[in-house]
Amino acid sequence: MSSPTPLVKGWHPMIAVVPYALLAVLAAFTVTMKEGGSLLVDLALCAFTAAWMLWLFTLHPSWRERPRVMALFFTVLIVITAVLVVRDSWFGFFTPAAYLYAFKVLRWPWRLAGVAAVAVVAGTAQASGTDMTTLFGLATYLAILAVNVIPMCAFAWFAWRSAQQNDERRKAMEELSEANRRLEATLAENAGLHQRLLAQAREAGVMEERQRMAREIHDTLAQGLTGIITQLQAAEQAGADPAGWRRHVTAATGLARESLSEARRSVHALRPEPLETARLSDALADVAARWSALHGPAVQVTTTGTARPMPPEAESALLRTAQEALANVAKHAGASRVGVTLSYMEREVALDVRDDGRGFDPTGIDGTVVGGSAGGGGFGLVAMRQRIEALSGTLQVESEPGVGTAISACIPAARQAPLQPAGARA
Structure with a gap:
């Protein structure tokens, strides 16, 4: 009712x-x-x-x-x-x-x-x-009743219908008010969530930038300073040999200039200098040649598959991985042979760095493989893994004491038009 x-x-x-x-x-x-x-x-x-x-x-x-x-x-x-x-x-x-x-x-x-x-x-x-005993009187009585009943019943119906419509409008307004209240609460909650997300994004950005700078400093300044120290120590030992002394001092000076240049590029998040004017395979060959000139063993660089363009960050990650792996070979492996292979496959691009040095146990902290050539567990190994995995790639390390080390970094390949085929290079 x-x-x-x-x-x-x-x-x-x-x-x-x-x-x-x-x-x-x-x-x-x-x-x-x-x-x-x-x-x-x-x-x-x-x-x-x-x-x-x-x-x-x-x-x-x-x-x-x-x-x-x-x-x-x-x-x-x-x-x-x-x-x-x-x-x-x-x-x-x-x-x-x-x-x-x-x-x-x-x-x-x-x-x-x-x-x-x-x-x-x-x-x-x-x-x-009215005389209702006659037909006319009865008709008149019925007409009078109709004149009273029909308008009043119609008024009652319209009044009821108006009340129903008012109730519906009132309920609609109440529902709208409730919806507005919930919307305001949702907006307030979303605003708070947005602020939290912004704060988390800022924290993540700061952390990511810290990790980037740490990797860049390690790959540039730390490696350069290590090379400079090595050359200066060699110059100190070659004091009786003026030609050898000058050679080591000149190498240390060159390393200092290169480290300074790379440090500036790292601050501005630019690509490594070898990639500024050359493809990845050529940049790897240049890095290997410089490393061989400083540390002695010749590095055999091989490129297989059909070379094709890659995102700059992917090329930088592979080049930095090669640099770090070679630096670890120089510091820890004592190797007589070193090989670097760049493989362009259908769905990924792989970089392999091998040496016949001392090798090591690749199981690091908490029993996980941290990767890298000899000397596993250092920041350079972590930096290599971070660089590769940040691009949805994988980094694998195979090593045993006395049998050498092999590092394999794989990054998904972008499907683009291929460049000219690349042959082997020594």
Whole structure:
């Protein structure tokens, strides 16, 4: 059942006053028009009607929310009103109060029946002077009833429909307000999450930059300083040989200049100098030649497959890996033969660095392979792995004490148009 019509909810003063006022006026008018036993009956009915309204509606407001009690209240009230109208037609002026009660206390669809009943009582009062024993009189009576019932029932339906629409709009507004509240809460939560993500991104960026600088410093300054120290120590030992002394000092000076240049490039995140003007295979050959000139053993550089362009970061990672592996060979391996192979395959590009030096146990901290030539566990080995894995590649190390070391770095290849085939180079 629907609730009482919202339109009627504001009629409390009228409901509290109008029914009693109409009943009092009609009772006073009856006193002037009648006398005797008939007058007493009418006054008794008026008193009962007033007492009925006072007890069930006025004095007990909580009962107005009980549909069955209100249905009983309205049914008795309309029956008494009908009796009064049949006895005296002027009691038809009490029907406006009955309409008010119908709209106030009855739920839909019983409200429509209540309004129709009141309209029938009002029409009966209006047709009191009609001779209903004739066909014309009966038709007139029915016409009067239709004139009362149809408009009032139509008004009741429109009032109910308006109430329904108001309820729907109210519910829609409440849902919209709730949705807006949730949206505001979600936006506030997203704003907080966005701030946290920004903070995490900044922290990740700082950490990544620190790792990049650490790798670059190791691959440039640390290796260069190690080479300079090695050449200066050799020059110190060759004090009696002026030619040898000058050769080592010249090599140390060259290494210092190269280290300074690489340090500047690292600060600006530029590509390694050998890759500025040459392809990766040529840059590897140049690096190997410089290493052989400083450390003695000749490095055999081989390129297999069809060379093709690679992302700059991939070429830089492979070149730095080769440099680090050769630096480890110089520091720890004591090798007589060193080989570097660059292989262009269908789905990846591989770099292999091999030596026949002392070898080592490649199991590092926590039993994991940290990679690298002899001397495993240093930062250079970690840096190599970080560079390769950052490009979705893999780094593998095979080594045993006394049998040498092999490092293999593989990076997924970008599918681009191939360059000219590359042959072997010694």
